[in-house]
Amino acid sequence: xxxxxxxxxxxxxxxxxxxxxxxxKKVHFVELxxxxxxxxxxxxxxxxxxxxxxxxxxxxxYWKQEIYFWxxxxxxxxxxxxxxxxxxxxxxxxxxxxxxxxxxxxxEEGKGMISSWEEFEEYPWPKLEDMDFSxxxxxxxxxxxxMKIMVCPSSGVFEIASESxxxxxxxxxxxxxxxxxxxxxxxxxxxxxxxxxxxILDLENVEGIFQGDDLGFKTSxxxxxxxxxxxxxxWHKEYASLAHKKGEIYWLxxxxxxxxxxxxxxxxxxxxxxxxxQDVIIPVKEFKxxxxxxxxxxxxxxxxxxxxxxxxxxxxxxxxxEECMPEKYALGSGNSISNYIPVENYLIMLDEGLNWKP
Numbered sequence: 477x478x479x480x481x482x483x484x485x486x487x488x489x490x491x492x493x494x495x496x497x498x499x500x501k502k503v504h505f506v507e508l509x510x511x512x513x514x515x516x517x518x519x520x521x522x523x524x525x526x527x528x529x530x531x532x533x534x535x536x537x538y539w540k541q542e543i544y545f546w547x548x549x550x551x552x553x554x555x556x557x558x559x560x561x562x563x564x565x566x567x568x569x570x571x572x573x574x575x576x577x578x579x580x581x582x583x584e585e586g587k588g589m590i591s592s593w594e595e596f597e598e599y600p601w602p603k604l605e606d607m608d609f610s611x612x613x614x615x616x617x618x619x620x621x622x623m624k625i626m627v628c629p630s631s632g633v634f635e636i637a638s639e640s641x642x643x644x645x646x647x648x649x650x651x652x653x654x655x656x657x658x659x660x661x662x663x664x665x666x667x668x669x670x671x672x673x674x675x676i677l678d679l680e681n682v683e684g685i686f687q688g689d690d691l692g693f694k695t696s697x698x699x700x701x702x703x704x705x706x707x708x709x710x711w712h713k714e715y716a717s718l719a720h721k722k723g724e725i726y727w728l729x730x731x732x733x734x735x736x737x738x739x740x741x742x743x744x745x746x747x748x749x750x751x752x753x754q755d756v757i758i759p760v761k762e763f764k765x766x767x768x769x770x771x772x773x774x775x776x777x778x779x780x781x782x783x784x785x786x787x788x789x790x791x792x793x794x795x796x797x798e799e800c801m802p803e804k805y806a807l808g809s810g811n812s813i814s815n816y817i818p819v820e821n822y823l824i825m826l827d828e829g830l831n832w833k834p
Contacts, residue, residue: 479826480522480548486622488552488683491806492725495749495771499802503829505551506773506806508688508729508751513815514822515545523548539614546623550826553624555686556615559608560629560672562665563600564589564640588643590661591650599641601664607672609679616681624683626727629672632689633711637662638698651703659707666711673715677722684725684748685715692732694757701736709737713745720746727773731811733757742770749773753810755780760810761799772800774808776825781809782817789821793828802834 491504516527519541530538546554590596607629615625630636638644641661650658676682689712691697697704716726728741729751735758741747749771753760760775780792797807807829813822 477823477827478830479550479823480518481550484547484550484620486547486550486552486620488622488624491552492683494802495725495804495806497803499834500805501834503797503801503832504806505549505826505829506751506808507551507555508686508774508808508812509555509557510545510813511815514813514817514819515542517819518549519545535611536614539611540618543615543618543620543623547620550830552622553626553683554615554619555626555628556612557628558630559611560602560669561606562602562630562636562640564636586643587646588639588641590641590657591643591646593654593657596657596661596664602668604671604675607675609676612676612679612682616679619681623681625679625681626684626686627673627676627682628686628688629676630669632687632708632730633662633666633669634689634691634698634704634708637665637707641665644698662707662711666714669711670714670718673718677719677724682724684727685719686727686729686751687712687715688729690729690731690752691737692730692734694733694754696733697736698732701740704737705740709740709745712741712747716746716748725749727751729773738767742767749806751808753777755810760796764800764805768804771804771806773806774810775800776807776809778809778811778814778817781821781825782814784821786820786824789824790828793825797828797832801832 494500494504519525519527525541528534528537528541543554590599612625612627619625638647642650642658647658673685689708691704691708699707712728719726725748727749728747731752731754741750747770751773753763753775755777760772764772775796776793780789784792807825809825
């Protein structure tokens with residue numbers, strides 16, 4: 477097992493060229509996120525360092541630790557998120573993962589924070605002065621040579637609107653009773669996220685946006701494609717256009733069956749790469765054959781990554797690499813490295829990437 481790497485050589489520019497179509501000389505790695513419990517276990521058991529929890533006093537050492545983790549695990553970038561908070565409601569339950577965090581939060585899917593124009597006006601919409609850019613600024617100044625930053629201040633427009641602000645059930649009624657209120661909420665939210673990006677993309681070592689916004693479930697999109705084209709996709713197009721004007725890139729993570737709007741994402745939004753794959757919807761190998769014009773990120777199904785034994789997992793990852801390499805592809809999970817994924821399986825996936833030969 478070769479990971480963590482002793483002498484990494486991050487090269488984000490090479491990753492970008494591969495995703496644009498240049499033939500790869502090696503497998504590049506990509507992840508949307510890696511749960512704290514996984515990072516803590518690897519940091520303490522494989523990197524020989526004490527994990528530092530994030531507090532107001534420890535934040536600089538915490539972010540140095542984050543950079544070191546992504547660097548030693550072989551990534552060409554670090555995805556930095558946060559700094560833009562939208563007040564919401566949460567439910568809480570026990571976390572039953574093998575590396576448990578004790579409690580796990582769940583979004584309130586019924587009624588959110590806004591169900592009337594009065595609540596819309598009273599909602600504490602974040603202003604520029606409320607946005608925290610400090611983590612991005614610190615990481616920018618402390619990156620190893622060759623590494624860059626992909627940014628994402630918050631969840632996406634649809635996720636925040638349908639979960640945090642409106643609540644999915646409440647939103648569904650409002651789409652019939654008060655569609656103008658729903659549209660106003662989406663637009664206010666979209667504008668707020670856009671303001672954040674306007675003020676972060678010029679930061680040194682920021683190379684683009686890695687936005688998450690889950691628009692679908694197993695069999696279809698949450699909203700009709702026509703509604704997504706009206707309420708959601710225009711904002712992703714705005715973010716992608718802003719990144720492109722600055723010479724940067726726009727990656728989109730989107731769970732669920734969104735094949736009905738994939739052409740919109742490629743041709744109208746103009747995403748540079750797509751992430752999030754579930755074999756039960758469309759395996760990454762099939763997706764790459766169907767949409768050869770777009771770069772593909774990840775694709776190792778999280779269920780298989782969680783449950784397969786070593787030999788079967790290695791065979792499965794090799795098959796993905798044989799089909800998806802050597803251009804417009806980077807290896808990673810189909811979603812993220814959650815705390816219920818065995819650490820050894822995460823390392824096996826990366827090890828197979830390191831063993832690949834062009």
